[in-house]
Amino acid sequence: MDLSIVIVNYNTKKLTIDCIQSVLNSKLNFQYEIFVVDNASSDGSVEKIKKIFPHVYVISNKENAGFSKANNQAIKECNGRYVLLLNSDTIVNKDTLDEMIRFMDGEMNVGAVGCEVNLPDGTLDKACHRGFPTPEASFYYMIGLAKKFPNSPKYNSYHKSYMNMSEVHDIDCLVGAFMMVRREAFEQVGLLDEEFFMYGEDIDWCYRIKEFGWRIVYNPTVSITHYKGASSRRKPFKIVYEFHRAMYLFHKKHFATKYNFFVNSLVYMGIISKLTFATINNFLKRVR
Incomplete structure (x- = not known):
């Protein structure tokens, strides 16, 4: 086979x-x-x-x-x-x-x-x-530098679209x-x-x-x-939660020991904040 x-x-x-x-x-x-x-x-x-x-x-x-x-x-x-x-x-x-x-x-x-x-x-x-979601890569992506400088290996290491x-x-x-x-x-x-x-x-x-x-x-x-997201439309909160939980799991498993307490705290706070915002936004959409 x-x-x-x-x-x-x-x-x-x-x-x-x-x-x-x-x-x-x-x-x-x-x-x-x-x-x-x-x-x-x-x-x-x-x-x-x-x-x-x-x-x-x-x-x-x-x-x-x-x-x-x-x-x-x-x-x-x-x-x-x-x-x-x-x-x-x-x-x-x-x-x-x-x-x-x-x-x-x-x-x-x-x-x-x-x-x-x-x-x-x-x-x-x-x-x-994609590149691996290191704290640096994720930060540049979230604040928009990756989109602003798509040809930069430093700022666009999240999707690496500067490659051929x-x-x-x-x-x-x-x-x-x-x-x-x-x-x-x-x-x-x-x-x-x-x-x-x-x-x-x-x-x-x-x-x-x-x-x-x-x-x-x-x-x-x-x-x-x-046809992206076909099976994920049925339980929006579950999907939002699992998406952010995966961020936490991956960082904890592969990156937490490579960074100090301050950086790890910022990463976890960022994930929680993003989850909170996404949950509220998702709720408001459903209400509308």
Whole structure:
């Protein structure tokens, strides 16, 4: 088995079906398998997917286990030389998977690779091309210096858009919407950290993969379309909370010991303040 594709579904029946169909429509000259892990959807996803795609392996959870745990459930069962994390709200272009496998076969020191991820309007989903969220990078991003100086390696180290976005190059982290990982890499590094419910797990995985000496590569020669946030619209406060909790978890896990008490305090205060503002803003939107 060359490729194991893992799709986590949570009340995105139509999108998941379209995503699977886009994979089946791909020009793939390799052996592959598809796993769908359903996180207790209430829209009849499991029954419909099993009926339309009887060859797809479906794991049905009785509760929402989160993105990390759900992916891990399938990864433990898969057989591929490579594992692809693929969001349910994505459409894969016909040549994307084939080209990415060929790329990985030719670059044996690459632990994970991502492609160009485009939003429906054709613009780039910036999450597919990121630097690690150090306190400095996050600060410059939050106060707007990254946007004001997009070509500055110092101020725009969060998204690193000063790099040549049309050429293949190494990057710090990819997005979990499309991340192809070499089996040898995740067997050495370990699976996704299940402390992260549905944000930050991709950054954490990339960080650990790089720590073990593997390369993380952005390959814009192929692309997918990402209908972003489809499953996250249903519980807005839960999503807002988990997004900010992931910031805290990642900093505490990887950066807290590298900075002094003052810097760490500022980081945690910033996360709390941002969470508070986002919660209030979200509440006011719902009231309106």
